[in-house]
Amino acid sequence: MTTLAFAVLLVVSIFGYVWNRQAATSIRNRGERLHSLTGFHGFYSVLLIAVPVFVFILLWIALRGWVIDGMVVRGLPDGTFDGMDSGAAALVLSEIKSVASGRVFGTPSDAVIAAADRLNNLRSAASLYLVLATAVLSVALLWIARRSVSAEFRARQGVEGIVLGLMIFCSVVAVFTTIGIVASLMFETYKFLSIVPLADFLFGTNWEPQIPIRADQIAAEGAFGWLPVMLGTIVITVIAMFVAVPVGLMSAIYLNEFAPRSVRAVAKPVLEVLAGVPTVVYGFFAILTVAPAIRSFGEGLGLPIAPNTALAAGGVMGIMLIPFISSFADDALSAVPRSLRDGALALGATRAETMLNVLFPAAIPGIVGGVLLAVSRAVGETMIVVMAAGLIAKMTINPLDSVTTVTVQIVTLLIGDTAFDNPKTLAAFALGMMLFIVTLIINIFALRIVRKYREIYD
């Protein structure tokens, strides 16, 4: 039925275009001078119909679930929810929904069956009303648009005004996304902090999110200190940087200054391929190839290496970041003005000396910015560590041991069914908040460095 609503909208809009255009053409044929081209009269009709009706349909779809739920719940006999908390009330509603869609488990009460019938009726009625409302609204707008056609009507200004508004809306979506991220993270983190004190979260050295489900269960108490998780993230990031920074910088230096054209023509695309490999592939690579290799190497040396050692996850993450750092450093080196290079060479410096003493120092801000962006990537990288790093948080900086990271904890806490009133779930949002803050600070810092440096030479 939703498709039908969109189809109605489409048909009416097309009709509006043709109708308005024809009307404008006939005015012109009468010998009057139109202010706007006939096509603008047509588009004016399309935009006047399509924009509000499209928004209307989307709003209807977004809100109908709520409204119908509310009506069903209000229709239940009084006292159904007496003595129930929000979880139990939600269960009743989901039981009604599954009965309504024909999945009956056990013997539901009469009230539930009646509610399910009402739910089905409301749903089909809602679909019907949507199509009817769409039709009425679009025809009304069609009429209004048709009425406006006249020789003096400034249809072009009307169209351009609406288009400009749409474009501003598009730009603001990005801002809304950020606001959405910050608001949802803050909201859930606030709920988390009302259960777990802020000091425990920020300064606790124990992370055991397994909490007892029943009151009398013998289980871990549940500890939510994020320090060991963050420490694990730092360990893996440092390992990744140990791989990525030297290799990335050296390859950028080589490609920028020494490589023959043919090598550059091959190496650049290869690095781009490396950059385009999805992280889940790197994760599988880590468990399939790298971790066993490191382990057998360690056994040869007699070192105790954990099966999901930080070295494997960090090393593979480093490989992933090589092209990232290399391309940033290459760009930074290329942006150094030619005159600096020529000057150094003219004074008799070798190409290596020019590179190390002149070009590289001049490019340092851009390179630092790139490395910082790579660090922020490493901190926020998820799939490699989810697949190759450990789950248990330890206060250790031993790279051979298994560590866990912020992103691993977020994913493992949220995989499977999630309830929004459980500290376990909320802890994931708190970790997400910290992750967002940390990466945001690094990003702002890095982008500022990159930007400032660009201004110097441009």
Added chain:
Amino acid sequence: MTDMTSGSLGKTNTDLIRAGLARRNRNQLFLQGFGMAAIAFAFLMLAILVGSLVLSGYKAFTQTHISVDVFIDPEEISVERLPRGGFEEVLQASLVSRFPDVTERAEQRTLRGIFSNGAQFLLRDMVVADNSLIGQTVRITVPVSDPYDQVNKGLIDRETPNENRRVKDNELAWFDALIAEGAISSPINWALLTNADSRFPELAGLKGALVGSFWALLICFLIAFPLGIGAAVYLEEFAPKNKISDLIEVNINNLAAVPSVVFGLLALAVFIGTFGMPRSAPIVGGMTLALMTMPTIIIATRAALKAVPPSIREAALGVGASKQQVVFGHVVPLAMPGILTGTIIGLAQALGETAPLLLIGMNAFITSAASSPFDSATALPTQIFIWADSPERGFVSRTSAAILVLLTFLITMNAVAIYLRSKFERKW
């Protein structure tokens, strides 16, 4: 010159330079060597990555099948009881008649283990489609179960002691006998693309994941492409230079660098938590991916718009076009190749994105392909994640094979982008 400066110092500048030259050239060689080593390291890693995936993955592109004559016993299977019936027993009987010396019931059941668990359903579908088969003997070709598939592909070492081997000596003997009779074949494993997910590696395929990824990418494109272009055109061509425009710009740049898992948290809290949209559905996945892809498209579009020379704008303005007519009639069409290239690259990134899809539950176990974006589904990368997590040995090669399929798609998309760029991009 040497003569002129030689004197009290004894050594000339040229001599000093000459003396150090060998060392300096050596240093240059060192630097070059390090650079080449770095490039070689990156190449080597890519080679190992691809090599190990191909080595472990190519075997999943064939699947061992067994061909047997099955007597569809009317005592076990009758028209009235369809689609229920003793299909398992019928299959077992077909093998028992081949190996008459296997008499113990437990052993007979082990013998049946050669068949894939899905073989009975294939047989059932055959019989349901054609009732007249009941009472006849038909020759069917069905997949063998995973351990035998591994044996046939040489992944299970026959030299391993019997007690440590998944396929025991007697089972190996049966299987070898079947091979000797020519009942075992290894055709190309089309099921990898045409089946949906399954608990049994020999039946598991990527159809559900491919369909899920298709829906998610379609939604992502439908949202991100218009929004991205609209935002980019506004910011590049219309936005006044003020604090608000600056804010939006900084915002978009930062959004491009926000970790993907955070977008997953947003989707979970807002789309699923607040708006009550369905879990595991490609529509939610597509919307999440759209938010992540939009900055990429905006940045690429702005670069493409910047590359259109001002003379085009001025010429159009000069003949009386309005600002919007200039932009939508001339600048955007000329920038289209660059915009499309950026969009395809953004979509390729979205296709490989995993973490946000995990958080919205697109890693569920779903055995049928989604028929609309509102149904539960997996996506290619999440399917890879699920298979990589599965304990069965057969899933290792299937994971690699799935990755090869994913990489094929990505390389195709990038190749199209590069082609578009080289074919249509104009230099002014």
